[in-house]
Amino acid sequence: MDKWECPCGYVYDPEEGDMDNGIEPGTAWEDLPESWVCPLCGAEQEYFEKVE
Amino acid sequence: MFRPVKIAEGIYSVGCRDWDIRDFHGYSTYEGTSYNAFLVQGEKNILIDTVKSGFGEEMLANIGRIMDPKKIDAVISNHTEMDHSGTIPLVMHKIGEDKPLYCSKMGAKNLKSHYKKDYNYQVVESGETRTLGNRTFTFLETRMLHWPDSMFTYMPDEKILFSSDAFGQHYAGDKLFDDEIGEEIMPHARKYYANILLHFSPRVQALLADVAKMNLDIRMICPDHGIIWRKDPAKIISAYDQWSRQEPAKKALVIFDSMWESTAKMARAITSGIESEAVHVRLMNTRKWHRSDIMTEVLDAGALAVGSPTLNNGIFPVVADVMTYIKGLRPQNKIAAAFGSYGWSGEAVKILNKEFEEMKWDMVSDGVKVLYVPDASDLARCFDLGVTLAKTLKEKLSE
Numbered sequence: 001m002d003k004w005e006c007p008c009g010y011v012y013d014p015e016e017g018d019m020d021n022g023i024e025p026g027t028a029w030e031d032l033p034e035s036w037v038c039p040l041c042g043a044e045q046e047y048f049e050k051v052e
Numbered sequence: 053m054f055r056p057v058k059i060a061e062g063i064y065s066v067g068c069r070d071w072d073i074r075d076f077h078g079y080s081t082y083e084g085t086s087y088n089a090f091l092v093q094g095e096k097n098i099l100i101d102t103v104k105s106g107f108g109e110e111m112l113a114n115i116g117r118i119m120d121p122k123k124i125d126a127v128i129s130n131h132t133e134m135d136h137s138g139t140i141p142l143v144m145h146k147i148g149e150d151k152p153l154y155c156s157k158m159g160a161k162n163l164k165s166h167y168k169k170d171y172n173y174q175v176v177e178s179g180e181t182r183t184l185g186n187r188t189f190t191f192l193e194t195r196m197l198h199w200p201d202s203m204f205t206y207m208p209d210e211k212i213l214f215s216s217d218a219f220g221q222h223y224a225g226d227k228l229f230d231d232e233i234g235e236e237i238m239p240h241a242r243k244y245y246a247n248i249l250l251h252f253s254p255r256v257q258a259l260l261a262d263v264a265k266m267n268l269d270i271r272m273i274c275p276d277h278g279i280i281w282r283k284d285p286a287k288i289i290s291a292y293d294q295w296s297r298q299e300p301a302k303k304a305l306v307i308f309d310s311m312w313e314s315t316a317k318m319a320r321a322i323t324s325g326i327e328s329e330a331v332h333v334r335l336m337n338t339r340k341w342h343r344s345d346i347m348t349e350v351l352d353a354g355a356l357a358v359g360s361p362t363l364n365n366g367i368f369p370v371v372a373d374v375m376t377y378i379k380g381l382r383p384q385n386k387i388a389a390a391f392g393s394y395g396w397s398g399e400a401v402k403i404l405n406k407e408f409e410e411m412k413w414d415m416v417s418d419g420v421k422v423l424y425v426p427d428a429s430d431l432a433r434c435f436d437l438g439v440t441l442a443k444t445l446k447e448k449l450s451e
Contacts (some may be wrong), residue, residue: 001385007196041200042158049254 001028003051008041011051056114057228059272059280062093067105067276068098069224076222078377080342083240084224087135090113090214095185096125100205100214101276105138112146121146121209123283126174126184129155131215132162132201136276138188141167142191154182155195157159159201178203179266192266194259195220196252211271219288220244221278231283239348240278240289245295249345251382256296260289298384300354302449303332304441308359309347309368310338314393314425315359320432322357322391325438331355331445338370343377344372350378355387355445356413357402357437362394367403382411388445389437390419393426416440 001014012018013034017025018039023032029048037044056064067088073081074341087103089111097119103111115121124147129137132155141165152174155163162171176182178193192204196216205214221240225319227233263270273281273288281288304326310316319335326333336346348358361373367375390404401419408415420437422430 004445007252008200041196042161043195043200 004045004048005051006028006038006041006043006048007044008038010038010040012048054325057281059274060212062205062206063212064091064093064118065089065208065228065274065280066091066099066111066118067101067104068110068114070104070107071224072361077177079222079301080345081222082338083222084225085277088274088278088280089136090117090274091124092187093119094187097123097142098126098184098187098189099124100128100130100148101136102127102139102143103214105134105261106347106431108139110283111139112142123147124151126152126154128189128205128214128349129153129159129163129201129306130203130205130214131157131199132166133199133217134166136216137166140171141169143435144171149438155190156191156201156203158199159203162199162201164214171366176203181208192262192345194255195341196255197259198248198252200339206268206270211269213268213270213273213285215273215275217248217276219281219292223278228279229283230279230281233279237279238291242295242351243344244277245292246348247381248394250298250347250351251380252293253296253298253382253384256292260293260296262423263289270447285390299436300385300387300445300449301352302445303330303334303353304355304357304445305346305349305353306333306335306357306359306438307338307371307374308335308357308363308391309357309371311361311363311368311395311424312394315361315391316430317426318391318393318420318422318434319357319359319428321434322389322438324437324442325440326355326442327438328356328391328435329439329442329446331442335438338368338374343374346374347378347381349408350383351384355441357389357391357441358408359391360397360400361392362400362403365397365399367400371400371404375404380410384412386411386413387416387441387448388413388439389416391421391434391437392419393422393424395424398423414444416444 090100176191310320
């Protein structure tokens, strides 16, 4: 599963999820709820770029 | 005291110059800086951004030359960093804390984190237009340019863009506009880009595309630092386009430090090798050059040789300082090589190679390590390393 990086430096890793914000480990980027934003800087998902 | 400067009908620059500052959070500011704030008079009087804490009374006195500061009806905060928001508490206290404070969503969050106050935050969306009295303002989020809260405020009738830190320069002087200062301002703008905005270059490209799509007619750009671009705002926009593309120039840097002159000798030999291939080169000793000046040169350098002696099984601390700084700003499209003298363990070159790898710079070799003092054949290897760096760069540029 792909990792996605926020311009602020945070990387969303599907294997880890984002438990602090109710995202279970194993949640793919595509399956994140629309309301999920960067836990560090608050950026919406459209700002993220796929980590190649 | 700063004379408020009229920049358009009823619009004034009311900020302050900081002539004395020489170290701006680790960025060398040889000519000081300015904290620009703007007063828009009308049926509603609006203050766009404020100044650094300590300059508040001066700003209020500037405003006082035009009107009673208490008559400010609202504040627009384009950016939360304290050199622009530091005087918001003073202003809000003066005008009444119930007065609207316009900012981005993250601005409201970040202002609260800074000043622990529940002001009357009026959160604006990107692209939203608000009419305040007889003046119209359009807000454009510029997230991570260079903070999560950053935004632009555009006045469509006057065609003025208040661009927060973007397009700014750390410069304090008696020249206030691009047409007054001319080319002399460009090195300051370039240094600002390299040190503040470089790692957000992909966001700059996206923003410039958005601005082009929106077809904004920009007659004047008012950044929060330095001069106002009124004669040729397109000039700084096109410079940002060029810098954010990070296209390498035919230019190399040799950045090094030395303990007993051995790594210095190696650095000079590499420099000669680069020169012999007619590639522009600068030799920069990390204890002679400020990290922010090195960074400015890194912006368009196509090739870098970085040298460090090994000290206590590690990289030399001053080189580590500069490398940490460079790495944070994420320069792209570089060709690199490491070098250094060592006494017994010699880890520095390996550590530098790892840094290059992490920055995705292309290494031309594993680097050159020399035990204690370089001899003629070691220096010949260094010269050759310079030649290889220069040749690789030329090949890359001709592709």
